[in-house]
Every structure is written in C-alpha cells, then in structure tokens.
Amino acid sequence: xxxxxxxxxxxxxxxxxxxxxxxxxxxxxxxxxxxxxxxxxxxxxxxxxxxxxxxxxxxxxxxxxxxxxxxxxxxxxxxxxxxxxxxxxxxxxxxxxxxxxxxxxxxxxxxxxxxxxxxxxxxxxxxxxxxxxxxxxxxxxxxxxxxxxxxxxxxxxxxxxxxxxxxxxxxxxxxxxxxxxxxxxxxxxxxxxxxxxxxxxxxxxxxxxxxxxxxxxxxxxxx
Amino acid sequence: xxxxxxxxxxxxxxxxxxxxxxxxxxxxxxxxxxxxxxxxxxxxxxxxxxxxxxxxxxxxxxxxxxxxxxxxxxxxxxxxxxxxxxxxxxxxxxxxxxxxxxxxxxxxxxxxxxxxxxxxxxxxxxxxxxxxxxxxxxxxxxxxxxxxxxxxxxxxxxxxxxxxxxxxxxxxxxxxxxxxxxxxxxxxxxxxxxxxxxxxxxxxxxxxxxxxxxxxxxxxxxxxxxxxxxxxxxxxxxxxxxxxxxxxxxxxxxxxxxxxxxxxxxxxxxxxxxxxxxxxxxxxxxxxxxxxxxxxxxxxxxxxxxxxxxxxxxxxxxxxxxxxxxxxxxxxxxxxxxxxxxxxxxxxxxxxxxxx
Numbered sequence: 341x342x343x344x345x346x347x348x349x350x351x352x353x354x355x356x357x358x359x360x361x362x363x364x365x366x367x368x369x370x371x372x373x374x375x376x377x378x379x380x381x382x383x384x385x386x387x388x389x390x391x392x393x394x395x396x397x398x399x400x401x402x403x404x405x406x407x408x409x410x411x412x413x414x415x416x417x418x419x420x421x422x423x424x425x426x427x428x429x430x431x432x433x434x435x436x437x438x439x440x441x442x443x444x445x446x447x448x449x450x451x452x453x454x455x456x457x458x459x460x461x462x463x464x465x466x467x468x469x470x471x472x473x474x475x476x477x478x479x480x481x482x483x484x485x486x487x488x489x490x491x492x493x494x495x496x497x498x499x500x501x502x503x504x505x506x507x508x509x510x511x512x513x514x515x516x517x518x519x520x521x522x523x524x525x526x527x528x529x530x531x532x533x534x535x536x537x538x539x540x541x542x543x544x545x546x547x548x549x550x551x552x553x554x555x556x557x558x559x560x561x562x563x
Numbered sequence: 564x565x566x567x568x569x570x571x572x573x574x575x576x577x578x579x580x581x582x583x584x585x586x587x588x589x590x591x592x593x594x595x596x597x598x599x600x601x602x603x604x605x606x607x608x609x610x611x612x613x614x615x616x617x618x619x620x621x622x623x624x625x626x627x628x629x630x631x632x633x634x635x636x637x638x639x640x641x642x643x644x645x646x647x648x649x650x651x652x653x654x655x656x657x658x659x660x661x662x663x664x665x666x667x668x669x670x671x672x673x674x675x676x677x678x679x680x681x682x683x684x685x686x687x688x689x690x691x692x693x694x695x696x697x698x699x700x701x702x703x704x705x706x707x708x709x710x711x712x713x714x715x716x717x718x719x720x721x722x723x724x725x726x727x728x729x730x731x732x733x734x735x736x737x738x739x740x741x742x743x744x745x746x747x748x749x750x751x752x753x754x755x756x757x758x759x760x761x762x763x764x765x766x767x768x769x770x771x772x773x774x775x776x777x778x779x780x781x782x783x784x785x786x787x788x789x790x791x792x793x794x795x796x797x798x799x800x801x802x803x804x805x806x807x808x809x810x811x812x813x814x815x816x817x818x819x820x821x822x823x824x825x826x827x828x829x830x831x832x833x834x835x836x837x838x839x840x841x842x843x844x845x846x847x848x849x850x851x852x853x854x855x856x857x858x859x860x861x862x863x864x865x866x867x868x869x870x871x872x873x874x875x876x877x878x879x880x881x882x883x884x885x886x887x888x889x890x891x892x893x894x895x896x897x898x899x900x901x902x903x904x905x906x907x908x909x910x911x912x913x914x915x916x917x918x919x
Binding site: 418419421422424425426427428429432433435436437438440451452453454455456457458459460461476478 | 814848879
C-alpha cells in the first residue's frame with residue numbers, strides 16, 4: 341500500500357505500519373509519526389485511536405495514537421519479529437520519567453560516557469524512531485544526511501512542535517530552550533527530518549522503497 | 564516581605580532534596596494538548612505558608628513558582644477543607660504546566676474564595692524578584708551537583724529524589740575521578756534495589772546500571788557479574804548483558820578470552836535461551852542476541868559455539884538479526900583509529916561466516 345490519507349476511507353493496517361497525525365488547523369501537515377503496535381491487522385479509519393509504539397516523548401508502547409494518515413513498506417513476518425526484538429533491546433533506555441530522551445537534530449543520537457565512549461542510550465525524534473526501526477530490517481526509508489535534506493524554517497518547526505497560541509514571552513523563551521536542547525541552535529533554517537518526509541518516502545512502489553532511500557524535498561512536511 | 568524566604572529551583576531533583584517533606588505529583592498531560600509532562604510539589608513550610616514549585620516541559624526545566632500565604636485553613640482539622648485545597652492546588656498546577664498564564668484576576672472569585680489575595684501576593688513577589696534563587700537555566704546543574712547529591716550520606720532517605728538524580732546522571736559528563744566514585748555506588752545501588760517490590764525503582768535501577776557500567780574500563784567489568792544473576796524482582800541481567808557488549812564494543816579487549824569467568828556466565832545466559840521455544844518471545848530473543856553480542860565483543864572463543872547453535876536452530880530471522888548485530892560490531896571496530904587485535908578480528912570474521 342502506498343501512504344494514504346485515511347480520510348479517503350478506512351484502510352487495513354498491520355503491525356509496525358507507519359502512522360501519521362495531522363497538525364490541527366493546517367491541512368496535510370504531518371506533525372507526528374509512530375508505528376502501529378497491534379498483533380493483528382486492523383481496519384482503521386481517519387481520526388481513530390490505535391495502539392502505537394512511538395516517541396511521544398517519552399517512548400510509549402501500546403500508547404494511544406490518533407491516526408490520520410498511514411503507510412507501509414510492507415513488512416513480512418520475519419521483519420516484524422526483528423523490529424519487535426529490537427524494541428525489547430532498547431525499551432529499558434527510555435522510561436517515561438526520563439527527561440532527556442528527545443532530539444530533533446540529528447533524528448537520533450547515542451549518548452555515551454565521555455571518558456570511555458561506552459553508549460548509554462539513544463535519543464530519538466518521533467521520525468528518528470520510525471526510521472531506526474526500519475533500519476533494523478535494512479530498509480533505509482530516507483536520506484538523513486544534512487546535505488540531502490531541505491531547509492526547514494523556524495516557523496515550520498514551531499508549528500510542528502508548539503501550539504500557535506502560546507506566544508507569551510515565557511513560552512517563547514521555553515520554546516527556544518527546548519529547540520536548543522533538541523539540537524537546534526540559532527533561528528534556522530535547519531536541515532531536519534520532519535515527520536511528513538516519512539509518509540512521502542512510503543508513497544512509492546514497494547520495490548523502490550526497499551531499494552533506495554527517499555530524498556526529501558521542500559514541501560514534504562505535508563502529505 | 565515573607566519571613567521564610569524559600570529556595571525555589573527549576574531543578575526538580577534538587578527541589579525534592581530541598582523540600583524534603585513535600586508532596587509531589589507527576590502530571591501527564593492529555594495527549595492532544597502537548598507532548599509534555601510536568602510535576603509540582605506542594606510544601607507546607609510553616610503553619611501559615613505553602614509553596615508550590617512547578618516544573619513543566621518535556622525536558623526543559625522552565626519553572627513558575629507560586630508562593631501562597633494561607634490562613635488557618637491549611638492546618639485545619641477539617642478534612643474536607645484540606646481536600647478542597649489539595650484539589651485546588653492540583654488544578655492550578657495542571658493549568659500552569661499546560662501553559663496557561665495564571666493570574667489571580669483570571670479566577671472566578673467564587674472558585675478561589677479566600678485564596679485570591681494570596682495569589683495576588685505571589686504575582687508581586689515574582690515581579691519584585693522576591694525569591695532567593697530562581698534557576699531557569701538547566702545548564703547551571705553541574706556534574707558536581709549530581710555527584711554530591713547521589714553520593715551524599717542519607718541520599719536514600721528520599722528515594723524519589725534519588726531516583727530522579729540517577730536518571731538525570733545518565734545525561735551528564737563526569738570526570739574520571741567522579742566516575743570512579745559514582746560507578747561502584749550506582750552498581751551497588753542496582754544490586755541492592757533489584758529485590759525491591761516498588762515498581763518505581765525499576766527505571767532507576769536500570770539507569771544506574773547503564774551509567775555505572777558505561778564508566779567501567781574492561782579490567783573492571785567483572786564487577787558486573789553479580790548483576791547477571793536471574794530471579795530478582797527487578798531483572799538486572801538484560802541491561803547488564805547489553806552494557807557488557809557496549810563496554811567492549813567501545814574498548815575492545817587486548818586478546819582472546821581475557822575475561823573467562825564473565826564469559827562463562829554470559830554463555831550460560833545465551834545457551835539457556837538459544838532454543839526455538841525461547842526465542843519465539845521477543846524478550847528472550849533480545850536477551851539471547853545481547854548475550855551473543857557481549858561474547859563477541861569481549862572476544863570470547865565461546866562465541867563460535869553460540870553462532871553454531873544459532874545456525875543449527877535454522878530460524879532465519881533470528882540468524883539474520885544476530886548476523887546484523889555482529890556486522891555492526893565489526894564495522895564499529897573497523898572505524899577505530901587503533902585497530903583491534905588480529906586474533907580478535909579473525910574470531911569475529913569466523914563467527915560472521917558461520918551465520919552467513
């Protein structure tokens with residue numbers, strides 16, 4: 341199945357298919373992605389709540405996810421087992437009371453001990469988590485090197501992450517601090533991987549998705 | 564000017580230490596509001612004073628404090644009055660954490676009743692900076708602060724604060740000297756707390772193992788052996804096996820079989836799980852793969868035997884994932900400026916060939 345807008349009709353989805361959530365008020369703008377986390381295939385319609393594993397943050401298993409769009413490769417049963425096993429390996433690292441587990445740029449990053457270089461845990465953005473899950477089965481959905489990414493303005497990024505009506509001075513300061521913590525210095529534009537890029541990457545023939553990563557272009561934040 | 568000046572901090576872990584007898588609550592926001600969480604602490608400082616410390620945001624410690632001077636009601640024997648106050652503070656905290664700008668004038672007088680004046684007083688306090696310390700910049704927390712708080716005598720008397728400090732420690736860079744103190748403390752903490760029945764300790768125990776183990780050099784890895792034991796309320800073996808692999812992945816051993824005792828223990832783990840029944844569970848499959856990875860990373864010749872068992876199992880996806888992991892290890896070692904020992908490289912190559 342290519343990526344589809346579920347408002348066009350319900351769709352049968354399977355475990356670890358990619359789920360997308362539209363931003364309020366902005367048509368076609370994808371603000372969040374995750375993976376369907378159910379054992380059985382399900383017919384799912386737009387606006388429905390489904391069980392998902394996703395970097396909310398925190399990383400949530402069997403969390404509620406209001407789905408508007410979806411896409412898949414699709415995955416076979418062995419690939420589903422591999423992703424499932426991979427999640428078991430990392431799930432201890434991202435408990436709900438861990439404060440610093442989210443990052444935007446890069447979409448994932450290992451935090452290591454500074455003296456030994458030993459990895460402690462990996463931080464993710466929502467889209468980073470989806471991309472890494474597919475890398476476990478050798479599916480590189482997107483080119484994530486900054487040289488291959490379009491510019492994203494601060495305005496666009498803010499619309500993904502913050503409510504448009506939170507414009508008080510303290511909110512803006514808080515947002516600036518958050519962006520810095522998430523790897524975004526200055527006022528942009530930045531080369532970042534946005535949730536909509538994944539849906540556009542999945543909106544290709546299956547053999548192409550498996551063969552080559554998608555190169556995101558300007559406007560792909562929408563689907 | 565209030566008599567008791569209060570230290571308010573944006574650092575939840577320190578707030579907890581300072582406000583030892585406070586009551587605290589985590590608040591998870593409705594999913595569609597924000598991807599945030601926050602918490603607040605209510606502290607009865609004295610008979611007529613209450614402080615609410617609020618922290619909001621998914622990772623930033625942006626903070627707003629309320630200082631409320633209350634009358635006799637806070638100490639009232641009347642349970643319903645106390646409960647009403649609790650509910651009132653709770654709702655207020657949620658609104659602030661959700662990002663609403665709280666001003667006393669926004670409240671319906673009938674809701675606030677006698678408290679409206681106190682909130683007005685709070686606004687004045689903030690405007691005149693009548694708070695001893697207001698730390699909005701999380702960079703002001705230093706590794707020294709974390710170290711002292713964790714290692715201080717009596718740190719375990721406030722377990723909630725300690726758990727948060729341990730989770731926070733994972734994000735900090737410590738000096739070699741600090742690591743020498745922290746690592747044994749953290750690993751010992753994990754060992755002591757793994758029999759705890761309190762589910763809140765689980766993530767702190769696992770975090771303590773990750774941070775403590777990440778500070779170890781290969782010649783100290785044997786100190787993890789005890790944590791591989793199964794059968795405790797909080798399972799420490801999976802995180803420990805994972806960290807053994809990561810320790811040697813970053814600091815390859817100097818030669819084959821340099822950690823025989825540990826490798827025997829890890830082999831036991833792998834062998835017990837390498838059967839078609841166990842690996843149908845993703846938890847067991849994950850554990851088995853982590854054990855094989857640890858054996859390979861510590862350059863144990865027992866890895867060859869494990870690879871052979873995996874091959875004979877004939878479970879394609881499991882073999883493939885194990886192979887992928889080992890290829891990743893090889894790639895990490897190949898990218899090192901200092902090459903790994905030739906014998907170790909040859910062992911890993913043989914193991915990979917077994918699985919291909």
